[in-house]
Amino acid sequence: MVAELAEAGARKATRHKATRNPEASRSRILNAARNEFVSHGLSGARVDRIASHSAVNKNLIYHYFGSKEALYLAVLEGIYAGLREQQHDEDLRELPPVEGIRRLVESTFDHFVATPELIRLMSVENIHFGEYLKRSRSIKPLYSGLLDTIEILLRRGQAEGIFRSDVDAVDLYLSISGLAYFFLSNQHTLSWLLERDLASRRRVNKRRQHIVDVVLGYLLGSPLAGAKG
């Protein structure tokens, strides 16, 4: 009994982690939660595992976030916000159209490569029909400027007579993202099925160049070449 008390006192004095630190606890939880949801999806994620990896009592998670689903939503909002922060596409609007589109394609690809968690969470969220993202109040406003940027670059390129005239900004955005996304999101099954290591540095660099070629090859081509008409 005395020994126990002494030990508890020693623990408190020495290795105890700076008593209280709400911000740090909260961010450790979010961090561990992101890893957990990214690795196991929403249903596969375990709150106990998040607690132990963030070195926090499980109930603290409920204290801060209320439920597993609310925690997932917080993680989701963070990752989508990060995507838009990285894009700062406003800067591209002033560039020559070819250069602006090229930069957009490259930065989209690069961000996907640098943040694998993003693609995995996007997949997870779509498995759940996007129902959690739809609950977010903070995400949608971030996306309003993106299509505008593409539209501006497209219009200028068309006015200059170098881009084909029948391009829709939404379709172009979906293509730019899709060309990068599929290659990364389905890397595991594709590497195995095609018997190529799609994660290799060489392959990733090659892919980056290919995507630029596809998008610009399309935009710079004439509308009727090869069309079904």
Next chain:
Amino acid sequence: MVAELAEAGARKATRHKATRNPEASRSRILNAARNEFVSHGLSGARVDRIASHSAVNKNLIYHYFGSKEALYLAVLEGIYAGLREQQHDEDLRELPPVEGIRRLVESTFDHFVATPELIRLMSVENIHFGEYLKRSRSIKPLYSGLLDTIEILLRRGQAEGIFRSDVDAVDLYLSISGLAYFFLSNQHTLSWLLERDLASRRRVNKRRQHIVDVVLGYLLGSPLAGAKG
């Protein structure tokens, strides 16, 4: 007691489901399992739900498939095999290159649209790092011919001087699939973020045409147009 026996007899004679039918039971299980895994993913799927939807005792599932994971693998094999069956790309090898590629693009897109389960299961499987697909003995052989078909069409198009010369078959396949896949796999989040109904008939048709334009626009363009130099 007598009444009970009579009732049991009547049930057996009339509304009882043809006493035994292993093939039917097995396929009802597989069917319900496909829906369940497609709707909830692997961790979110519930064996009890599969049992009740297939109107079968839960243990029959274990009798036939052994485990939840083995059942998932059976579903996965079925859906991937279906994809390759539908593609019958051998037929395309004889066509003029532009026509062959166009058909490949269109049929890939059409099959994705017609079989939403396919895309969802591909996403689910990649969340799990493709580890179940890799256990399959039956799937990989089906994919060996696909790249050959693309290669043949590419070579002929290049020999005829109409396709650009720097195209890799793997990259082209990834682009054809990716252009269709992302649009469909992330339809829920994208529709909400972009404030467009991507599931509408008009949008889907438009997307199909756009993808053909992108792929052919790229292939028919000259390698150096807009390249970084």
Next chain:
DNA sequence: ACCTCTATTGACTAACCAGTTAGTTAGCTA
């Protein structure tokens, strides 16, 4: 010194869920 708010904890619970046990029943074959 005391009070109050909030961070933090350990122990608990009720529900859930994959998988099992211990059988019964139908149909085929010798």
Next chain:
DNA sequence: TAGCTAACTAACTGGTTAGTCAATAGAGGT
């Protein structure tokens, strides 16, 4: 028709898991 095998079932189990309860403890204000 007896015996065997596979289809099929009901009830159960043990481990897991999201979420709760009841309390302690630190920090800032008064």
